[in-house]
Amino acid sequence: MIALPDTASPLYEKVKDYILTNIGTGKWSKDRKLPSENEFVATLGVSRMTVHRALRELTSAGFLIRLQGVGTFIAPPRPQSTLIEINNIAAEIVARGNRHRSEVIVLEKIMPTKELALSFEFTKRTSVYHSVVVNFENDLPVQLEERFVNPSLIPDYDKQDFSKTATYDYLMQKTPVTEVEHIISAIPADAETARHLAVDVGSCCLLLHRRTWTGAIVATISKLTYVGSRYSLGSRYSPSKSP
Amino acid sequence: MIALPDTASPLYEKVKDYILTNIGTGKWSKDRKLPSENEFVATLGVSRMTVHRALRELTSAGFLIRLQGVGTFIAPPRPQSTLIEINNIAAEIVARGNRHRSEVIVLEKIMPTKELALSFEFTKRTSVYHSVVVNFENDLPVQLEERFVNPSLIPDYDKQDFSKTATYDYLMQKTPVTEVEHIISAIPADAETARHLAVDVGSCCLLLHRRTWTGAIVATISKLTYVGSRYSLGSRYSPSKSP
DNA sequence: AGCTGACAAAAGTATATACATGTACGTATA
């Protein structure tokens, strides 16, 4: 029977520390199977639910991999991925010390096209909100945002004054986002985009396609167009620190 | 007694969904106290431990705030930042089931320009490695990568055959990245870029500027140019799940 | 050789119960 340290922390945390230490020091080799829950019960003298909680949390933190009916294993080092952060454009502009202003072009309720309904994963025909807003930095247009919003989650979207509240702020405040999908590409400006952003037709734009989910429901679909020469998405990120 | 949906998911997940939906639809207002665990037990007809697990996981995911002895509350909207993941391009192409190939244009050791030395945060004049590689997807060029590499961290960079090993793979394997900086913009192709990527001069490209650090030292500076019409950066991300 | 079914092992889920700990609040007491 192994004694866990007599510190002022919950038992399941002590078990987590015990396991992490054994992994960190290499006492448990990378490919070996870890003791089963019942073996931990025997060697540590705690209940299986306590061991289970420790193992579950270490698994969700990415340290372990568990296969039901097989066992618990040490997770291989994560495949490196580098991350870009996309923030609220209004806040960003203000943070740069510039003046933000937005102009509402369209705010309406429409029946979605077949394609859009598909993107919303709708099973029956439902209308959605549609907004088009231009965001200005010091009176220079930098972003054209077209949004489609699921009214079942945000029922009063069209009652808002988006020249005062940023659409982003409003949406983030109204409904929790559980998942985000992004696609970034570079495209030439079409006639309408060029007009709203005050650039030449065909000039380079950054197109950011975004879908957000609340649970299993698609909450918003956005098409954000940035003027290539006036805006860039930036970030600095530490992979080691959790977000 | 409220009936939870009869789907094939664990009970605690149904409880989580039930709570998230009620938050999402605004049925539970932002500042109101949520029902207590025992009230959930009564209204949902599940045990307190199940409710407790659902609430605990939603709390650690940042949706709720709990105070022992007081109650459970809806967390204020996080300063939401949505993240884009950038992966190894070679792996991505292979993952799509396509053929990846790369062509080394330049691999040399040079004295950096003043501007570049500044980006490296060099205090004294040191030479750096410089590589230019074109990445092909099914013989179509999709990315032009220009890299500058700090030789104090990766001393034998110029000894590699980058038509076989992707530069990304090599670097990720050689040195741990503790920090990454990204800037994404959209620019028209200049003459040389256009030649290497086999597009017209002036056509839209996605430009990804990247700096990576190992500890306090700038390890690499990269300029990755993607053909706008042939490539897009994409990601799907769950803020609630830990990485 | 290959399939099948029985069995065992391991994690996953769900409940009941107990006690610990922290907060709020009313009431008794110095």
Add this chain to the structure above:
DNA sequence: TATACGTACATGTATATACTTTTGTCAGCT
């Protein structure tokens, strides 16, 4: 009046127990 105490109620932790689901193994049959 101000402090102390008791009570109610909230979340947090720990255990015991039962059952389910997934996976692997292996004997036995075709």
